[in-house]
Amino acid sequence: MDASLVFAQFLSGLSRGMMLFLISSGLSLIFGVMNILNFAHATLWLVGAYFCYTFWFLLQDYAFGLWLSILLAALTLAAIGALIEVVLIRRVYQRDLPEQLLLTYALVLILGDLIKIVWGVEDKLIERPSVVESPVFIFGMPFDSYFIFVILIGLSVAVGLWWFLQKTRYGHIIRAAVFSREMVSALGIPIPRIYTGVFALGIFIAGLAGAVQAPVGSITLGMDMAVVIQAFCVVVIGGFGSLLGTFVAAIIVGEVYAFSILFWPQGALVLIFIVTAFILVIRPWGLFGRPTRT
């Protein structure tokens, strides 16, 4: 095995990791701020992919059709996220864990069937624009040029989220709400609106990730199932609520997957779990999480 193959595999792991980061960052953000574990996160990611397909289908004759579709799909998902928060999630903040989990689990079931009703059971395929159609050659190894785009999107979302949470007023409010809802609320900031915004933002990133994923291969029913587990592994490894942890863990999981494909194709998922279990034994709260949560 020579260095260029290793590098190509590293890049493919990086693009996989960036995709996982896009999915898990919203999951981790929603959990960190609202203490709600959204089982339906990956299903909404898939809905984003289907919306991207529909917008692309309508806009395919135009220049930038695909890029516009990706943006439109993400915005649609943000609206759906806000709707879900206002209609359903808001009612269960005060409830016990099983009821909250059952609610998002019910969303998985409902959305799964709705996808079937709206888009049918056939696989959907998006034709890529010529810019990202042919592979690029890196050290003489062919590499899917679209993956470069995925990596760039992942990095910009990571930087954007970090900037938003650390440097803006809204980011400060959100981080304050993680520590004490009551205090933030006492300062006259409407907590329900913050929560709706955070949920919509999380689902926006999930929708963006789904839309970016859509042209990678065909869009199929049940794609969300494999992804949701990997996303959970990422947030567990990284530590819940930690953006940096999610970023690092996503790259770890992506790289473990990419390199295990070379040696033991069926065992890629198993290996991810072994890594997860190992990290849990030495650091039960994840790489960048806090030891205890209050």
Add this chain to the structure above:
Amino acid sequence: MMRYWWLGPILIAVLLLPLLIGEFWVHVAIEILILGLFAMSFNMIFGYMGQLTFGHAAYFGVGAYATGLLLVKTAVPLPICLAVSMVAAGIFALIIGYFCVRMTGIYFAILTMAFGQLLYYIIFQWYSFTGGDDGLQGIVPPEWLISASAYYYFTLFIVVAALIVMWFISESPFGYTMRSIRENADRTRFIGINVRQYMLINFVVAGMFAGLAGGLLGPFNRSIAPDLCNWHQSGVPVFMTVIGGPLGFFGPMIGSVIYTFLFAFVTGFTEYWPLTIGLVIIFVVLFMPGGVLGLAQSKLKIMGAKDLAPEEQESTDTETY
């Protein structure tokens, strides 16, 4: 024992059931018993230990595959197959539980789900051994259990025996230690109890009963598919327990009656069962907190109501991480 007078009439009714109803409903009744046992084993972890597992279908599936593989590939008698199912599920619960009992609350839920899903992928991909996503076909019960009513009585016998054992466990010092861990793990640790070890034992025992329930399923359906271990299947006992009420001993069984009847009824006229049950779950969560048994208990004070802990205590417990 006078508090449990109502068990008498129910037992008589359950024994006479196959004489009164058609074969289709006998099948429904068998499914209620199997899924009810599955849900009650889940409730050993949820109701008694206070931890929510979202990966319980893994042990159900391991049990189903153990009995299924033995019946298809060997000539081992069914009762021994079921014992093997329990042991196999117990071993997997031991391995997975070793990692999961380190966590509580939402982390416990995620970890159990993730590991359960890992098991699902192994079964799904291991074509040569498990048949992969084709599943296993031709799991035929022995000659004396071919008819629906015979299998019904066999299932009834196994499930009632299992419930009696579970009842004794729940009333034993071990069962009360579990309740104590549920209410306050720290104080339980202070009185010298190895909380993690007790939780692991409970996790394994619950996994074994789930394996037993799974073992009963294969010969009943004549086939099994890897979907049995999927996390969709893990949501079923959660829903049954929430709708039936987790703090009464029989709550999950009542949930199983409701869920399975609904399934038999709804799938009669629509293929969109997930959509339907999803809407039902949302309705129950939003408008029926405490479940059916919770509703009945507040009115009738029956069915092991002494187990019912005050609402507030339960809720503070699940928020402790």
